[in-house]
Structure formats: structure tokens, C-alpha cells
Amino acid sequence: MVHTIALAGNPNSGKTTLFNALTGARQHVGNYPGVTVEKKTGVYKIDDREFSLVDLPGTYSMTAYSLEEVIARDFIATQKPAVVVDIVDAANLERNLYLTLQIIEMGVPVCIALNMMDVAKSRGVRIDAPRLSALLGVPVVPTVARNGTGKKELMAAAAQVADTYAGPKELNVSYGEDIDSALAEMEPIISRGQFLTQYYPARWVALKYLEADEQIVSAGRRADAHVSEKLEQIAGRVASHLNRTLDTDAESIIADHRFGFIKSIIRQGVIEVENEQNRLYLSDQIDKVLINRLAGPFIMAGVVLLLYHFTFAFSEIPAAWMESGFAALRGMAEAHMAEGVLKSLVISGIIDGVGGVLGFVPIILLMFLGITILEDSGYLARVAFMLDRVFKVFGLHGSSVMPFIVSGGIAGGCAVPGIMAARTLKSPKERLATLLTVPFMNCGAKLPVFALLIGAFFASHKAWVMFAVTLMSWGGALAVAWVLRKTIIRGTATPFIMELPPYRLPTVRGVLIHAWERTWQYIRKAATVILAISILLWALMSFPGLPADQAEIFGPGQEAALAGAELRHSVAGRIGTSLEPVTELAGFDWRTNIALVGGFAAKEVIVSTLGTAYSMGEIDAEEASGLSRRLARSPQWGPLTAFALIVFVMFYSPCFVAVVCIAREAGSWKWAVFSVAFNTVLAFVLAVSVYQAGSLLGLG
């Protein structure tokens, strides 16, 4: 039988590093059922035995307040791993043991990896592992996950625990008289009724009732309402007694005693500190500069700009390779396939569609390399810290800033990696609000549209209009976030109690694995759905074909005009035409409508579709290149129409790739549909307001 080993521990204790060191390339990233928390599984082989490893989400505790905690707890209780390897940061022993204690109390087989021994040593902290092991009654193996030290010994100890496990360990922490006597009263009731005991030890269940843990209490009510009733009565009595006499609750008392127990263990010669305590570590020195109230924001701006330069400078070359690769494919299809529907499908539907998706890959990969470096080094947490106050006003969180910037907060990003970057947000409401508003940023694909319109109508004020456009997208996104958080994603702010991890040099391997994982997820998930949708859009824009007698009018040299006529005749063209009476309110004609429908697939399509649509009726094919000039000359177009269109493009539905990502990250298609509908309506209302107000003022 293959044993399962679960890796648990505080965030940043080195779980993932250890997991990578143990499993190497034999790993798989998925999700826990129904939620968006990542689940990493892998295989570790020693001699002729095989273990299945699971990297649990990092948690500070085993309560049921955060999704991560619920997942880690449920996995341990219901999947019954053969061993839980608890990764403990040796440089932070006291706080880490708080979780350890709770895992041991769950009565499962535990083995401790005392990680970051190198850091502890450099701080002059010496830890007596055998002594700690004796006091806690579980094996303790010192490790340095970063270079693999101790991993063999750890797995040997874990295998030993799995093989010799003989039921829950009695740690019996004392929680003070009030709680202890309640426990003594509750435990027999639980054992006798076999109440939840297939998953948890009786004492643990009693503790959870005293802590008023919602998840366990409701599971208990379902299992046996009668027993649950009795336990709730006892817990209620204790709670009101504590409230009356000590002005506190059972949870606080239990936590205080846990920390008290840990302190008493540590004091029994477990830790020896050489230097004076609380001296400033290197991280504190660095923080004096990087989160300095005056210098900090400037350095942050510099770092963000650097991330941008890095991503766009380096992604150009591979993006060009991919482009020419797809161009070559296109050329091959062009040369070797017979004229007809199939050829058009292969070229415009499949090659262009898949090319469009894969075209994002270099940007995503590099963006994530950059973000992973910032995240692993510890800097990203500082960015969240510095900006939290600003984002809090709008119902968001300091950690929302990266998704916004990546999506194009400084013009020219991409909402797809931006949406995925929202994973660093641990608070569900703030995260959802972030997911839904980052598509308002000016991604790289909207820029050509803006460039076209600004070039045609605001040529003398280019920089200013571009600046105004950037401000508008931020203003719009933050305002919408504020409204969402006041209405459909209402709720008080999630506490911002966050650790600023020490600065660390990221490892090449860790960064590569992490960035590649996210990129690969994108390729796999997006490619399938996007391919289908791009074929659908192709069909909309190609069928029904122009009847032969109408096509004959166009002679050689008038291909562009022919394409325009064909487009108008297609389903998309008819949609565009039938929408005209409505979109006229914003100043958009049927040609613009088709382009906007196409922009649904990818915003890049807007300019090229406008080009095709406006070439209709043109005699001279050469004219097709001067779209900007033609718009400027056209009587229906003016600065006002152009501005209304800029506003619309900025706010309307995210492109399909982004919509697919929203569905995935928000955990439901409901939110994806919402963002398509809501954004489009919002954009339309704004564009109409701009156009109508402008017309009234005589700006048209």
C-alpha cells in the first residue's frame, strides 16, 4: 500500500521547498475539490517503498476561520494520512509550535521537521532536538530544506512513525480549572455516544465545542443532535461563567494556555540563545530602508517599473518567435490547403485562435518569474503593507496592488496573469472584488485601440490623453470595487494580520517551478475553451457567405472591399447592424459594433476588424492601411465619438481568456458571466453619457 504523507506548517516555514526537494519533478498541481486553493501532490521513493506526498496549505492554527485552515484540518481528519510531517521554523519556534500542539491534539501520527536550522544557527539560537522530541513525544528531525540537509533522515523517521503508530498520543495540556472540568464532563459523553470519534479524539471534539467552532458544531448536530445539544449546553455554561467572572471567552483561555504550555516546554532547556535577544537582524536593517515612510514608496515605484521593463523587454523576443512560428504554419496551410471553408477554419479559426492564446505565454511566464521572485524574497508582503491604507478605502486589500499593476495599472499589462496573481490574497471578499475589477486596467491589447483613436483625433495632446486614460481606468476600477463591496460582495474588511517574512534570496529552482506551474495551468485550461470559442467567433464572422452575384462586383485589387462586404453579410455583421439603433446613442455605427463583438475574443481584434469593416466600398485597396486617416476624415467620426469608444473599450467585457480565468479563480462561472454582463452595461452607460453630454455641449 502507498502511504500518504501530509506536509503541514506555518506559511513560509519551507513546506514547498521541502516538498520540491523530496519529490523533484514527480509532482502534480491541482485544486482541492470545489475551491481554488492549490493542492500539490507528489511521489517520494526510498529503497523499494513509495510515499504519496501532499503539500497542505500553510496555516498558523487549526481553527476553521480561513479556507486554508478548513482544508488542512479536513484533510488530516478525513483522509487519515499515514503521517503528518509538521514543518517547524526553528528560527520562530514558539509561534510554530502553536500549530504543532494542535496537530498533536488531533491524535494523528506526527513527525516534526525542524527546518531553517541554518537561519536559527546564524542567529545564535541552538535547539536541543532530542529534548524537544522527548517533551512532545514525537520525533524531531533537524532539516535545511533549501539544500536538502536532513531530508533522508526525516523520511526515515516518518516511515518509522507510520509503521509503529498505535493510536493517539496523550499530551493532556492543562487549560485551567474551568475548562479542564468541562472537558472532564464532556469527554465521556462524546466517547459513549461515539460522537464524531471516527475522525477526532474525544478531547479534541470537546475543545472545539468549547471554542464554539462552527464547522465542528454543525457537523456534530448532523451526526447526533442529542449529544450535540448536551455539549452545547456545557459549553454555553462555561462561556457565560467566563464572561461573567473574567470578562473573556473560552477561546482566549485555551489559546493562552497553549502558549503557556509551549513556553514551559521551551524553558526546559530546549533553546539556548548565545547573543543578546532581540538584536536587529539583517531583515530589520533592510526594512529600515525599504519600508521607510519617505523612501519606501519611491523604491516601490522603481521596483514595479523594473518588473515591467524586465517582462516586456524579454518577452518581445520569444513572442516574436511564436508569432513567426504561427505565421509559418499559416503559410503552410495557405500553400497546401484547397480554397474553401476548411481552409478558412484552419487559418482564421484554429491557427489564429491557438496562436492568440499561446501568444500570451511568454508574457505570463516572465511576469510570474518576476512576481515569484518578489514574492519569495519577501518584498511583495512589504508592498501590500505600504499600500493597504489606500486600497482599504475601496474595500480592497494591500495585496490587491500586484494584480492591478500586472493587469495594466501602468498601461500595458495583461489581465490574465493579473487575475491569477490575485491568488496571493487570502481574504475571499477582497479577492473577489479584485478579480472583478482588474480587467478595467489598460492591458497591452487595448493600447493599440487607444493609440489608433488618439492618433486620429487627439494627435496634439497624445501624452495628456494617455495619462487621462490611465487615471480613468484606475478611478473606474476603484469606484466599482467600492460599489461591489458595498453591495453584492458586502462584508466587513478581513483582518490584515499578516506576517512580513524575513528577506530571503529566492532559489532558482523554486522560482522556476512556481512560474512554470502557473503558466502551464494557463495553457492547459485556457487552450481548450479558447479554441472552441475562437472557432465559434470565426463562424460568426464567416457565415453566411456573400452570394456569388454580389461577390462578383468586386474585381481584382478590391479584396479588402470584398472582405468588408462579406463581413457585413455574416452573422456578426448582422448583429452589428441590428445593434446600431441602440449603439447610436454612444455614437457607434455597425462597423464599430462588429469590431467590438470581435474584441470579445481578444481586444487585439478590434483594430483589425475595424480595418476590414471600413475597407468596405473602398475602390482602392491601398487605402486600407490608412485606417487612422480614414477615421479622421469620416463624417461620422469626431473626437467625441473616439472618446466614447475609448471609454467603452476600457470598461466593457473582459476578453474570453480573462473571462475563463475569472471563472476558474472565482470558483464559479456565475462571476464570469457577471463580469461580462456588468462590465458591458457599465461601459455602455458611460459611453452614452460621454457622447450625449458632449453632444449637448456641442463638442460633437
Added chain:
Amino acid sequence: MQLINMREMKERQSGKIKAIRARRELGRRIRDMGLVPGTEFLVKGRAPLKDPVALRIAGFTLTLRNSEADFIEVEVE
């Protein structure tokens, strides 16, 4: 020795936690991070707009918003 609210603490001032008045989720999150009565810490710094605040506790750094610091009573010199 005097008792003050954590929000009122100045940068680089150190203190010792006396009591935590938050209950339920907030209280639990505060405690889970090791902020329990008796814990000694130093105010390491504040964000550019004075909120949140960064605390240096034995081996690590923790940040919290002023609206959360309000629930923490501190003993200072």
C-alpha cells in the same frame, strides 16, 4: 509603567501586551499569530499613511491595521 492602546504607540517604542479585547475571528487571528498577553514587542514602523503598523516580536515581524490595534491594550514604560 502605564497602560495604553496599541494605536497610540510611537515608532520604535516597545511594549508588552496586557490584554486583547477582540473576540471571535479577530481575536483568534491575533492570538494565532502569537500575540497573547505577556508578549513583548517593538513598534518597527508604520506604513506611509501611518496605517498599518509593523510589530517586531521575538523572531518575526507582524503587521496589523490600526482598527485592529484598537483592541490591544499594551503596557509601556
